[in-house]
Amino acid sequence: xxxxxxxxxxxxxxxxxxxxxxxxxxxxxxxxxxxxxxxxxxxxxxxxxxxxxxxxxxxxxxxxxxxxxxxxxxxxxxxxxxxxxxxxxxxxxxxxxxxxxxxxxxxxxxxxxxxxxxxxxxxxxxxxxxxxxxxxxxxxxxxxxxxxxxxxxxxxxxxxxxxxxxxxxxxxxxxxxxxxxxxxxxxxxxxxxxxxxxxxxxxxxxxxxxxxxxxxxxxxxxxxxxxxxxxxxxxxxxxxxxxxxxxxxxxxxxxxxxxxxxxxxxxxxxxxxxxxxxxxxxxxxxxxxxxxxxxxxxxxxxxxxxxxxxxxxxxxxxxx
Ligand SMILES: *[C@@H]1O[C@H](CO)[C@@H](O)[C@H](O)[C@H]1NC(C)=O
Ligand SMILES: *[C@@H]1O[C@H](CO)[C@@H](O)[C@H](O)[C@H]1NC(C)=O
Ligand SMILES: *[C@@H]1O[C@H](CO)[C@@H](O)[C@H](O)[C@H]1NC(C)=O
Numbered sequence: 001x002x003x004x005x006x007x008x009x010x011x012x013x014x015x016x017x018x019x020x021x022x023x024x025x026x027x028x029x030x031x032x033x034x035x036x037x038x039x040x041x042x043x044x045x046x047x048x049x050x051x052x053x054x055x056x057x058x059x060x061x062x063x064x065x066x067x068x069x070x071x072x073x074x075x076x077x078x079x080x081x082x083x084x085x086x087x088x089x090x091x092x093x094x095x096x097x098x099x100x101x102x103x104x105x106x107x108x109x110x111x112x113x114x115x116x117x118x119x120x121x122x123x124x125x126x127x128x129x130x131x132x133x134x135x136x137x138x139x140x141x142x143x144x145x146x147x148x149x150x151x152x153x154x155x156x157x158x159x160x161x162x163x164x165x166x167x168x169x170x171x172x173x174x175x176x177x178x179x180x181x182x183x184x185x186x187x188x189x190x191x192x193x194x195x196x197x198x199x200x201x202x203x204x205x206x207x208x209x210x211x212x213x214x215x216x217x218x219x220x221x222x223x224x225x226x227x228x229x230x231x232x233x234x235x236x237x238x239x240x241x242x243x244x245x246x247x248x249x250x251x252x253x254x255x256x257x258x259x260x261x262x263x264x265x266x267x268x269x270x271x272x273x274x275x276x277x278x279x280x281x282x283x284x285x286x287x288x289x290x291x292x293x294x295x296x297x298x299x300x301x302x303x304x305x306x307x308x309x310x311x312x313x314x315x316x317x318x319x320x
Contacts, residue, residue: 033058049099056108062098065112066119066291067091073290074123077139078146084132085149089180089211097215101223109238116293121237121256122222124284125263126180131283142286150208151177151184163187170202178207180218181263195220226262230312233259250310255303256284265313269306281305 034045036053043053050057071091079086102108107119127145137144154176159169167190169175175186183189186201193200196216200206207214222233231241236258243252252258260280261269268277281304285295298304 049095050102050108051099052103054103056105057103059108060112060115061102062107062115062119063095065116066107070291074127074287075146077133077137077144082132083144083147084152085130085147088149089146089214093211094215096212097219100216101219104223105238105240106219106223106234109234109240113293113297114238116291117288117297118234118237120287120291120293121259121284122219122233124256124287125222125233125259125280126218127283127287128280129181131279142283145283146180149178149180149211149214151182158185160185160187163190166190167201173202173204175204178204179214181221183207183217183221192217192220195224221263222259226313231258231262233262236262251302251308252306252310252312253303255299256281257302257304257306257309261306261309261312265311266315269309269311272307273305274307277305277307 031046034053035058036043038053041055042058043055044058045051045053046057046061049061049063068091071094075089077083078089098106106122107115109115109118123145127142130146130148131141131144132147133139133141133144135141154174156176157169157173158175159173161169163186167187169186173186175184175189177184183192183200183204189200189204189207196213198206198213200217207217225232225235235241236254237256239254241254241258243254247253252261257269260277264276268274268280271277284304285298288295288298302308
């Protein structure tokens, strides 16, 4: 056998490439997509990640286009010794949490480009709200998302007595900021808890103990309107929402800017290009770049930001 080293090396490279190609196909087909037609509409089930015969489950699921290494890229500094939630956040908890919302369209709406943009947008909010990055941080200020999972030195216990009938504060419970898009106040813990069927009013601490639950709480906020008749951040982002004449007059258009309007109102919107808004926008743009989508896909200034928008709801103290 007179095979020289170089040829052998070349052959083994080809072999690896072929094996990799086959395994990708095998992985895709082993997902066993069930396709049915219900009332003339195509609906699917892709197993644990997108269950329940939904039109959204006919599209790629999030793990098809957003994988562990990308999560690690986006949140590169979260487990460094100076971070404040070392070992807490991981890819698995993100994907496990997302399985609850993919059948209703989270990251599964509108085709590949929109799906990737929505994941970047959601995580842009998450990254900005959990960052401990600052101007001179190594890796730049945008590499520090998921550095926190809770407010470090709460100045109060965020119990609002106005809601004592619907969402009474539990003795000893503290409703300071916790989570991926932090939750503050008894009434917000109460509402999220109802949405997720978890007793967060009596156990707000669950959010800082369980990353899957923390991501689910943030996704619930993203997928659920703050008030009846208003769009959810998800609907505003993917274009399910059609602005009314009032919305148009208020400069509210489908896109990332309006998601900030919904989640933070006049804390970040309608005040021009202020820092609190720019920090969120920058995280979104940074993640679009890292995911290979490119920030140019975010659209023009009036779509990307809410600098000129009139807030849906005046002063929203829960998000300070
Ligand atoms: C699934 O993706 C296609 C494009 O690939 C898109 O046209 C369609 O709207 C998506 N389905 C849903 C339910 O969003
Ligand atoms: C964390 O929360 C998820 C989602 O609610 C739940 O399925 C899981 O059992 C929880 N993990 C622990 C250790 O309690
Ligand atoms: C539109 O805005 C006007 C003035 O602020 C308000 O009176 C009216 O109720 C709004 N209409 C809707 C459909 O929200």
